[in-house]
Amino acid sequence: xxxxxQSPQFLSIQExxxxxxxxxxxxxxxxxxxxxxxxxxxxxxxxxxxxxGEVKKLKRLTFQFGDARKDSSLHITAAQPGDTxxxxxxxxxxxxxxxxxxxxxxxxIIP
Amino acid sequence: DAGVIQSPRHEVTEMGQEVTLRCKPISGHxxxxxxxxxxxxxxxxxxxxxxxxxxDDSGMPExxxxxxxxxxxFSTLKIQPSEPRDxxxxxxxxxxGRPDPEAFFGQGTRLTVV
Numbered sequence: 001x002x003x004x005x006q007s008p009q010f011l012s013i014q015e016x017x018x019x020x021x022x023x024x025x026x027x028x029x030x031x032x033x034x035x036x037x038x039x040x041x042x043x044x045x046x047x048x049x050x051x052x053g054e055v056k057k058l059k060r061l062t063f064q065f066g067d068a069r070k071d072s073s074l075h076i077t078a079a080q081p082g083d084t085x086x087x088x089x090x091x092x093x094x095x096x097x098x099x100x101x102x103x104x105x106x107x108x109i110i111p
Numbered sequence: 112d113a114g115v116i117q118s119p120r121h122e123v124t125e126m127g128q129e130v131t132l133r134c135k136p137i138s139g140h141x142x143x144x145x146x147x148x149x150x151x152x153x154x155x156x157x158x159x160x161x162x163x164x165x166x167d168d169s170g171m172p173e174x175x176x177x178x179x180x181x182x183x184x185f186s187t188l189k190i191q192p193s194e195p196r197d198x199x200x201x202x203x204x205x206x207x208g209r210p211d212p213e214a215f216f217g218q219g220t221r222l223t224v225v
Contacts, residue, residue, distance in 0.1 A: 042115075042216025043154070048112060088154065090214075097142055097208050098167055101154040110148050 003027055004091055004102035012108040016078055021105045022090035023072045030094040032065055032072045035101075037086040045076075079109045117203050117217035124224055129191040132220045135184055136205030145178055145188050145212060146202040154202070160186065161208070193224045 007022045023032070031050040035047035047056050049065035049072065056063045060083075062075040072089055089102040116135040124130055128188070136143045144159040158168040163180045171178070180186040190197055200221050204214040 033213070040218070042204070042219055043214075044216070045213045048213065092212055097161065097206070098156060098159060099144070099211065099212070099214055100156070101146075103153050 004089055004101045006087075006089060006102040006105050009103065009107060010106050010108075012110060013079060014041045014110050015080060019076050019079055019107070021074045021076075021087055023074075023102050023108070025057050025070050025091065027091070027093070029091035030069070031092050032069075033092075033099070034063055034072070034074055034091060035088045037088060043086075043088055079107075081109045081111050083107060084109050113151055115203055115205055115215050115217035117220050119202075119220060120218065121221045122223070124193055124222070126224055127192045128224075129189065130193045130197075130222060132188040132201050132203075132222070132225075133188045134203030134217060136186070136203070137215055138184065140205035140207055140215070142206045142208050143180060143186050144204040144206075145186070146204065146216075147199045148203060148219070149199045157188070173174070190222075193222075195224045198223050 004023055004025045013019055031048055033048045034046045036046055047058055047063045049063055052069045053064045053067045060077045062072050073098040076083055087105045090099045092099055118133045141162050145157040146154050147157055148154045155170055157170045158178045159166055160180045176190055178188045200219045202216050202219045204216045206214045
């Protein structure tokens with residue numbers, strides 16, 4: 001059973017376009033993280049959101065944690081080829097250090 | 112700090128052989144995680160340790176898999192005997208734990224069992 005479902009699974013868009021990636025669950029998480037993974041490397045943390053409804057911005061990336069703490073979204077404005085990679089959300093349950101990773105979204109930005 | 116260090120980076124072995132993957136976590140991190148990544152199943156948690164003690168091994172596929180953490184700076188994941196379906200990229204990660212739950216990953220070991 002996959003606790004965190006991401007959509008879309010694959011996304012290929014032109015440079016300069018905007019996009020949104022979704023991370024959904026029926027479970028409540030105390031915090032949710034977004035990672036980006038490049039080929040041959042391990043995932044690298046982009047952001048952690050901890051409060052329901054929280055919005056965080058990292059340059060052209062905007063992250064939102066759902067009010068009910070069950071879902072999250074990542075919005076990229078004016079995508080660039082450097083944004084290409086595998087985006088993973090990961091949730092932590094209350095009182096537990098275990099991180100459950102989502103199914104992943106493989107993003108390709110075409111120059 | 113050099114980050115989480117895993118060895119080897121690549122391992123090719125024959126079915127039935129024993130495989131040992133190694134990990135050196137970041138100094139000062141109390142948590143160590145072993146993950147397996149495949150195209151079909153994504154990134155799965157196998158086991159994690161807190162202060163060298165295994166806390167949750169519910170993700171370990173079967174008895175052929177075992178993990179140890181003899182001290183704060185070293186952990187191993189062993190597969191004996193290995194099978195072709197064990198082929199995957201195995202990641203080790205470490206973290207300080209709450210309130211800073213960020214997981215720092217190594218570069219992974221790509222295991223191929225033929």
